[in-house]
Amino acid sequence: MNKPMRKRVAVMDLGTNTFHLLIVEGLSNDLKELRHDHVAVKLGEGGINKGLIQPAAFERGLQTMKSFQQYIEYYGVKEVKAIATSAMRSAANGKDFIDQVKAETGIRIETINGDSEASYIFYGVKASDVLSEATSLILDIGGGSIEFIIANNKQIFWKQSFEIGAARLMDKFHQIDPIPADSITEIHQYIDSILPDFYMVAGRYNIENLIGSSGAFETFAELSERTKGNEFDLKKFKSYQFDTADLINLTDNLIHSSHQQRLNNPSIIPVRVDMIVVASIVTRYLMQKLNINKVCMSAYSLKEGVLAEMMS
Structure with missing residues (x-):
């Protein structure tokens, strides 16, 4: 009987205030946390109700994604999921951010609905x-x-x-x-x-x-x-x-x-x-x-x- 494969995966939750990175290894019922980062990106700062990611927040987000990519490479993670929520959903330049992250890090961000x-x-x-x-x-x-x-x-x-x-x-x-x-x-x-x-x-x-x-x-x-x-x-x-x-x-x-x-x-x-x-x-x-x-x-x-x- 084949043993179930141990997986190493990375999840990113890219929220309005905080970007989270979670890297784990193991089986669904036996997971070991390898890294858990949360960075106060404050993507909505100065523009949350105007529907725009302001330049400083855009840059903070981009630099954070670059650092996340370095950890993904360091831990040799092949299966990666990056989820974006409210701020990126509603921002007029949310797609610009997603495109730039893809171009500079290779990470594909998926924007999900509520x-x-x-x-x-x-x-x-x-x-x-x-x-x-x-x-x-x-x-x-x-x-x-x-x-x-x-x-x-x-x-x-x-x-x-x-x-x-x-x-x-x-x-x-x-x-x-x-x-x-x-x-x-x-x-x-x-x-x-x-x-x-x-x-x-x-x-x-x-x-x-x-x-x-x-x-x-x-x-x-x-x-x-x-x-x-x-x-x-x-x-x-x-x-x-x-x-x-x-x-x-x-x-x-x-x-x-x-x-x-x-x-x-x-x-x-x-x-x-x-x-x-x-x-x-x-x-x-x-x-x-x-x-x-x-x-x-x-x-x-x-x-x-x-x-x-x-x-x-």
């Missing part, structure tokens, strides 16, 4: 073993878009991507720091104007849990543990269950904090220093709106979903 993005996120979250028979809302707060997925451990009931990511909301509403109360109200009203379809569908399901897919929820988890005086190493967690009172308290503190206070907090990575505020507002508002009291974090997201597909 529906495919939500599917990959579901399979990534499923791989973290956080889903059960209970119906959950999976929330992936990216820079450009937010994916809403109503699912359990067996299937997706409904999914949709909305272009209301943290970078877009920050650009529109978070101009003064700390964020004023009327700006928070405006964010709530804006969310309500975008999400009537979601609210209608959500009303048909008994949603018991909110599962935050990586991103801001990783920061919430780290803050939650470090506030209690505990060490926190994300690499040791596939998922994290929040104490609801802790989560409400820490998101309150984040919403009312100044830029300098967040900057001085070692648990908040630089790319999230400002976007964590609108991510906190969105999370809290949806918990309240849908009356959800159980919240957890899945450390797995889109790239792990892509990986699951490549390894299967």
Whole structure:
């Protein structure tokens, strides 16, 4: 009987804020991580709501892709998948970026629509073993878009991507720091104007849990543990269950904090220093709106979903 072949693959998740590279080796049920990089490219900086990747962001993205290609060559990876999401989807010069990356690195970037993005996120979250028979809302707060997925451990009931990511909301509403109360109200009203379809569908399901897919929820988890005086190493967690009172308290503190206070907090990575505020507002508002009291974090997201597909 032939032994299954061990594979070495690279996945790139090219988001609005962060470009991720994940290189793994092994079998689908026995993977060894060789390299995991995340670079704060901030592709949407200065142009997210104008539909344009600005020159400085374009250059940062290009240099990051060149460094990723060097790691792919160093590890001798033959099977590579690079996935681009909201910022590249909506930018008028997104195709120029894709073409230049192909010309200078040989990497072919695949731009996926919001529906495919939500599917990959579901399979990534499923791989973290956080889903059960209970119906959950999976929330992936990216820079450009937010994916809403109503699912359990067996299937997706409904999914949709909305272009209301943290970078877009920050650009529109978070101009003064700390964020004023009327700006928070405006964010709530804006969310309500975008999400009537979601609210209608959500009303048909008994949603018991909110599962935050990586991103801001990783920061919430780290803050939650470090506030209690505990060490926190994300690499040791596939998922994290929040104490609801802790989560409400820490998101309150984040919403009312100044830029300098967040900057001085070692648990908040630089790319999230400002976007964590609108991510906190969105999370809290949806918990309240849908009356959800159980919240957890899945450390797995889109790239792990892509990986699951490549390894299967």
